Amino acid sequence: MPASFTCVIVDDNEINRLTLEHMVELTPELTLMASLAGSLEALQYFRQGGQADLLLLDIEMPHLTGLELARLLPQPAPAVIMVTTHRDFAVDAFELQVVDYLVKPVDLPRFTQAVTRALDRHQLQVAAVAPAPVIDTPSSELFIKVGTKMLRLDFNEVLFIEAMSTYSILVTGTQKHIVYMTLKALTDRLPFAHFVRAHRSYIVNTQRIDAIEDNMLQLGKYEVPIGKSYQEEFYRQIRGL
Template sequence: MSDTPTLTCVIVDDNEINRLTLEHLVDLTPELTLVASLPGGVEALHFFRQGGQCDLLLLDVEMPNLSGLELVKLLPAPAPAVVLVTTHRSFAVAAFELQAVDYLVKPVEFSRFSQAIARVLAARPAPAASAPVPAPAKAKADAKTDLFVKVGTRTIRVDFNDVLYIEALSTYSVLVTPTQKHIVYLTLKSLAERLPFDHFLRVHRSYIVNMQRIEAVEDYMLKLGPYEVPVGKSYQEEFLKNLRSL
């Protein structure tokens, strides 16, 4: 017998062809069991309010009467994991704000669909274990946040908690803090390989950002203190994934 977990799922889409396509993809996925395929947000809301349940909701965004985004806000607890299905990539930020596990762009390909299901499975709480062994406590001194970097003719200590972002400048890099800019004699690629901090992420061919210093996200422009940094198209999916995990 397989140990692979099975997820019950509900499809909601006002387009019958799109529903049939998703039903086919579900049928190809052994980890999924379809419990309902519904033609709109109103029908889906009725399903859940009448006690219907599922582990995963495959949800169209643009529907008449009640959109997918509106439906998510009305779902009774415990709400299922949500994967949004849309014709527009512009809904990616909305997906993040609603804590959707993933979003799929139509027409949905099976490989991308499988990737989304893998993310849903990975995000599920682990089964309760008996008497978990606590990890040994680490001293705060282990959480190193500073590095020595060469700036001009000097080597200085930089606390990377203060760094908002790092920008490529030809064969150099610029460390940007709220009050200073340091030109470092390393390419952005070389500096990225040396950074020991998980919360620094490459979001553009010319930028690495401190994810912990992001104040706002609008149309893939990141607000970091007095500055704005764009997220490149090829980096957007990885950026949203990391943003959800903060």
């Protein structure tokens, strides 16, 4: 587990905030950055550059609910654990890909379970793309965490990468690999200039494009669209390769 996993509490009920603050104090891996009394205050905190790895977020709050706040968080957004008195919001919460959903009153064992889940997910995301060792490793290869193992993958063989919710799929000519990392995070960390964003859901290997017609890319047996908002930048980048 990371030595310090920063968190922010947002709850309009003072007693609930104090309870969560006490549980954070009892959790060595957590460092409390802020304890806020409302969603508007929290939105301002993050928009002004405030940081946190984890957000402990009440759902039912005035002006802006926790669910609405989660949709408005600047990216990269923190992991979210929802905390509420009602179970009725569970479906909506999981549609937002929250880490967990706690029902008040929250006890320490259940709180610890949710935090552990957030820490585990964080570790998967950090380890999802790790540079291959320098020793005898070709520059086109990286180690990718796929499931429970680190897979050495030659990125020259990757045709494109597709976003699927909070994870991504690396597609080669013969295989597909699920990586527990968002497409944006992969875009930021891939060291290869020939991997270019072509669509909100796709990064493509420009060296493996067979043809382009009507803003559709042919990569082997697959077709990938070029998103309208990406077309100008995409064509500029491939002209420069």
